[in-house]
Amino acid sequence: MSCNPLFKECVEKLLLGKVICETSSPDIFGFLVMNGNKKDVSDYIQRIGLDLSMTKDMKGYYGSIAEPSSGDKKSIRSRFDHVAKSLEGLVLLMRMLKSLSPRSRPINAMDVLKESTLIKAIEDAPSLEGQLNEVTLKLKIGKSGQSKAKVSALLKYLEQHEYLAPQDKNGLQYKATAKWSLLYDQLEFIQKNESIPLKEDTNQEELF
């Protein structure tokens, strides 16, 4: 039987816990959304107890453990703890990026981030500089100095953690991956699990 390199790469990424999207792996994403391929991949990984899952905004695919064993539970816990530890920094970062957007729109997969735009916006608004300092501190990016250096370090951090994919060789322009979509799903899980009220819930309570 001949080996399909895209199928192989796709399965490998899913096993490694990567998020497949149009930004991070356009070829594999294109392969996956083509007729029949999704089912083939899903059937294949199901035989080793994994499901092909999709982020709620339908922008990314990832592998998930169908029926976790006690060993799997430990790894789930460890992944959760990993997110939980960096959660505050990520929430602060998302809030800062929302403030930077012209319509206060939260960051989404496929959004383009330019280093120069971020630096200019932060230099123009002292409140954003404070937010940037808080973000770098909480995410332990540990870059002292001017905003420019901090923004560069932050973008590198996000690239390293696969939230951003560089769009040019100089690393001045980035595109958001569907790892943000997964993060939103994780935030929603935490919000529900910890019963943290949303604005709409608060409004409902006020009505009563």
Next chain:
Amino acid sequence: MSRLDDARASINVLSRYIQPITDACLTSGGQIIDDSHNEDLVKALLKANLAIQFDGEQIVQINKKTRDLILHVTRSYRQKSSSGEIADLEENLRGAIKLYQDAKRKSSISDIEVYRLEIKTGVYELREALVDMVQHFAFIVQNDFSNISDIEIKLSESERCIKKATSLNEVLSTMTISEFSDLAAGDLFLEDMLVGILVKAVVKCSRDMVDSSHRLRESHSRLQKDIESLHKSDLIDALYAHYQVNPSFIPVLDVSDTEENTQDNATCFSIPAIKIASVPNINDEAQAETLSELLIGIHSESAEDEEEELVEIKDSTGTMIESTIDPIDQGAMYFFEALTSGQSYSAINALKELDLKEQPDIWLNCLMNGYYELNDDQKEKVELTYIGERDRQFNGNLNVTDIIFKHL
């Protein structure tokens, strides 16, 4: 009373009370309060069959036909025909066409004229209903639900409009030239009515509806994105606010619930991280060629990278190298092995006992090294007492001559 008299009476009522009837239709959905002030109006409307009296209520409702007439003639708002109404009008038209063809076959001239008129009216009514409905959708698209403030209600309304537009498109798709040509069956009057007037209108309406449907879907998808963004934004704000109030907050996942949660919504954390590794099967001849090529590749790469001096390699397989332990280390090992619970030994006495030919200070150093290599638990169980003399002039130094090791 004849039908003509009924018609005259109704028109008279409308004419006499045109002001309150128009006001009621345009401002209160056709409702009139049945009180002494409106006594004559209510009586006249009910008598002329232009309104309905609700049981036990002091309200009289002007009927739909009358309301539609007022709304139609005032053009104050576009009448919203439904695809169902259009299908009904089409069904009536088909019925009239069938009876017209029957009348023609029987050469009943007067009946032919009756059905010609009915067909003509039916075609114009259907055309008008189609135009009204298409214009209604065009208005919705242009307006973009600006009269609704809540984004989720906007989305529901947009879904409802898409459903209505789909139904209308389905009705329009059945009104084809071939369908109406077959229905006309070569009759010039029917050809003129159905193909010349109706199909022409249907073609134009279909084109407009394609555009409206497309824009409705665009608007729907934009609304969905807006709702998604709003939800994400709310999530960020909620967690940010939570951290402001609880700065030490760290979320916790109850692992015992994980299985249940995984099937529900903890999927986003149940992500595998499987290490992928493979080794070649050296017994498989099929892989031998590939492995040889890889090996040659590695050799040539390393040869290109650096020029290494060739070293003769001797086969040392099977050669045994014997190593010996220094007697002083061996002595220290015995010393710590002998130091069991409750025992206490002098280092200098042990040196003599073990008959080691070593200087006392080297032996003491060796034992101290051995002590520091013990793990923390073992170290805690050993008490050291230093024996020695201080310098005559106090400088904090103690010249150790012996150490007592006591196992607690």
